[in-house]
Amino acid sequence: MPAKTSTTKARRAPRKxxxxxxxxxxxxxxxxxxxxxxxxxxxxxELLTYQLDLWRRGVRYLDTLRERANNMLEHxxxxxxxxxxxxxxTILDARRLERPANYALLRVTRVGDDCLEDCLxxxxxxxxxxxxxxxxxxxxxxxxxxxxxxxxxxxxxxVYFVIFFPEPLPGQxxxxxxxxxxxxVETVAARHPGQPPVxxxxxxxxxxxxxxxxxxxGLVGPAVLNGSPLSYWAGESGVNxxxxxxxxxxxxxxxxxxxxxxxxxxxxxxxxxxxxxxxPANTLWQKDYQLFADIDGQRERFLDFERWWxxxxxxxxxxxxxxxxxxxxxxxxxxxxxxxCPGCTVDLRRIRNPLVIFASSGDNITPPHQALNWIPxxxxxxxALKAADQHIVYLLNTHVGHLGIFVSSRVxxxxxxxxxxxxxxxxxxxxxxxxxxxxxxxxxxxxxxxQFQVRFEERRVEDLEYPDQAPAFDRVxxxxxxxxxxxxxxxxxxxxxxxxxxxxxxxxxxxxxRTSRLMFxxxxxxxxxxxxxxxxxxxxxxxxxxxxxxxxxxEALVSESIASALSLAGTTRDSLYEIGFRSxxxxxxxxxxxxxx
Numbered sequence: 001m002p003a004k005t006s007t008t009k010a011r012r013a014p015r016k017x018x019x020x021x022x023x024x025x026x027x028x029x030x031x032x033x034x035x036x037x038x039x040x041x042x043x044x045x046e047l048l049t050y051q052l053d054l055w056r057r058g059v060r061y062l063d064t065l066r067e068r069a070n071n072m073l074e075h076x077x078x079x080x081x082x083x084x085x086x087x088x089x090t091i092l093d094a095r096r097l098e099r100p101a102n103y104a105l106l107r108v109t110r111v112g113d114d115c116l117e118d119c120l121x122x123x124x125x126x127x128x129x130x131x132x133x134x135x136x137x138x139x140x141x142x143x144x145x146x147x148x149x150x151x152x153x154x155x156x157x158x159v160y161f162v163i164f165f166p167e168p169l170p171g172q173x174x175x176x177x178x179x180x181x182x183x184x185v186e187t188v189a190a191r192h193p194g195q196p197p198v199x200x201x202x203x204x205x206x207x208x209x210x211x212x213x214x215x216x217x218g219l220v221g222p223a224v225l226n227g228s229p230l231s232y233w234a235g236e237s238g239v240n241x242x243x244x245x246x247x248x249x250x251x252x253x254x255x256x257x258x259x260x261x262x263x264x265x266x267x268x269x270x271x272x273x274x275x276x277x278x279x280p281a282n283t284l285w286q287k288d289y290q291l292f293a294d295i296d297g298q299r300e301r302f303l304d305f306e307r308w309w310x311x312x313x314x315x316x317x318x319x320x321x322x323x324x325x326x327x328x329x330x331x332x333x334x335x336x337x338x339x340x341c342p343g344c345t346v347d348l349r350r351i352r353n354p355l356v357i358f359a360s361s362g363d364n365i366t367p368p369h370q371a372l373n374w375i376p377x378x379x380x381x382x383x384a385l386k387a388a389d390q391h392i393v394y395l396l397n398t399h400v401g402h403l404g405i406f407v408s409s410r411v412x413x414x415x416x417x418x419x420x421x422x423x424x425x426x427x428x429x430x431x432x433x434x435x436x437x438x439x440x441x442x443x444x445x446x447x448x449x450x451q452f453q454v455r456f457e458e459r460r461v462e463d464l465e466y467p468d469q470a471p472a473f474d475r476v477x478x479x480x481x482x483x484x485x486x487x488x489x490x491x492x493x494x495x496x497x498x499x500x501x502x503x504x505x506x507x508x509x510x511x512x513x514r515t516s517r518l519m520f521x522x523x524x525x526x527x528x529x530x531x532x533x534x535x536x537x538x539x540x541x542x543x544x545x546x547x548x549x550x551x552x553x554x555e556a557l558v559s560e561s562i563a564s565a566l567s568l569a570g571t572t573r574d575s576l577y578e579i580g581f582r583s584x585x586x587x588x589x590x591x592x593x594x595x596x597x
Contacts, residue, residue, distance in 0.1 A: 063535035069521035083139035121156030132203035135271030146409035196221030231373035251480020259317035263504035281566035
């Protein structure tokens with residue numbers, strides 16, 4: 001490593017006068033160019049500069065919100081297709097199967113002129129990426145080049161992508177969806193004989209893949225579960241308030257009501273609003289201020305993400321109620337009580353294909369507790385895990401949030417690339433529990449030059465010690481079953497009688513998640529046409545406003561104060577939720593204060 005060069009000049013001995021004469025003569029003949037004359041800026045000039053910049057950013061910010069609303073309308077008119085940044089062809093449309101569901105299997109065919117022909121290796125197993133169906137549309141796993149799809153292509157894998165359509169089929173059930181996913185796996189396996197596909201599941205899609213692995217038929221190829229909850233009651237006090245919502249709302253009856261108000265469909269905007277409410281500081285201020293503060297640098301990134309975030313997809317009542325009652329409130333997957341079809345109970349002990357579990361400590365939706373706590377619940381000891389001939393590898397990120405697990409370019413270039421590079425080594429590991437560690441993490445996406453090393457360090461099941469709060473959530477489950485029975489007996493029939501398709505569509509369009517965005521479109525607010533005209537004549541700043549400007553510094557301080565106040569309000573709210581939950585249901589066993597070793 002080269003030595004650092006000091007910028008401090010060494011002292012020199014004083015020179016004699018005559019030694020400087022030649023230089024003085026040269027300076028008289030060729031005098032040095034004068035340096036820039038700097039004078040302190042006048043406060044009035046700084047204020048005027050700041051006000052002009054504030055006005056320019058304000059106009060372009062409003063125009064960005066206008067364009068977001070128009071993009072939302074355009075996406076809906078186009079039928080909300082998947083937002084993939086890759087060319088693809090449809091292999092199988094599940095809506096035309098004998099047992100249909102609103103899913104389709106795609107194959108990625110081309111990535112512009114980049115890397116597909118250069119890196120595709122027919123000897124590598126195919127990768128099937130399944131996006132979450134949790135309120136938004138498909139595409140989060142591949143809506144930019146540095147993504148799960150992009151990394152799989154860079155590693156040479158044939159890539160398939162599972163999408164779904166905005167509307168469920170009438171009466172579509174969770175069992176129908178799982179049947180279709182298994183059909184997709186069989187189709188890909190038939191196209192690549194002798195190479196079981198690698199299944200890549202994000203969030204909700206991860207636990208769907210776990211259901212396939214644990215049902216009566218099982219799976220063969222490795223499964224990667226990214227931010228996927230399998231232990232729905234697990235969590236940390238004061239950190240993961242979302243798991244308490246079922247108890248505070250009285251169970252799953254509210255889900256039945258919202259689905260009935262949608263005429264048998266559950267609007268995905270409800271789920272999106274639920275996610276946004278978790279971090280009021282980010283939702284109400286930070287996300288928009290980040291755009292406003294750097295409007296020229298953040299505009300396109302903001303619009304690209306919002307195209308996906310504002311595409312709200314529906315689920316059938318049968319699907320969403322089965323998910324909430326059996327998984328989120330009932331926790332039947334971890335307990336081995338979930339029946340996906342008559343005579344077949346999902347048992348996580350039945351899983352035989354290797355699993356890779358990717359979770360993050362910064363994820364407040366699916367924390368490591370919910371991603372990993374099922375392991376000690378199913379396998380009481382390391383010896384029991386090894387006796388079951390099971391291979392489980394987990395990888396932990398320390399800070400990235402829930403969406404960052406799927407959309408962050410940095411995570412794609414590092415963790416996802418490392419997983420895909422080493423997925424072939426999973427079967428070579430002895431049965432047991434391992435933690436995946438990454439050394440020298442530069443994450444260079446060049447498919448020909450690995451820039452990091454991966455180690456699998458053996459761990460013990462006994463080290464996964466999380467708080468046990470099952471008694472409280474058992475009471476929530478019992479109350480939920482009682483309230484659902486009351487609703488379906490006395491209230492549900494009247495709601496279904498009153499709701500018609502026109503009323504359901506009106507309620508859908510009036511959802512705040514839609515109106516808060518569409519209100520900036522000139523189709524609903526004609527005065528936004530003037531904003532568009534101002535934005536057209538307002539050029540992007542040639543140079544950003546100097547950070548030394550005192551008014552810009554004051555703006556940043558005000559923003560930090562607002563964000564801190566909203567964060568405090570969110571923390572206070574979560575604390576009140578926890579106090580209320582404890583008052584209603586108790587908390588659990590004395591082991592509540594345990595943490596992961």
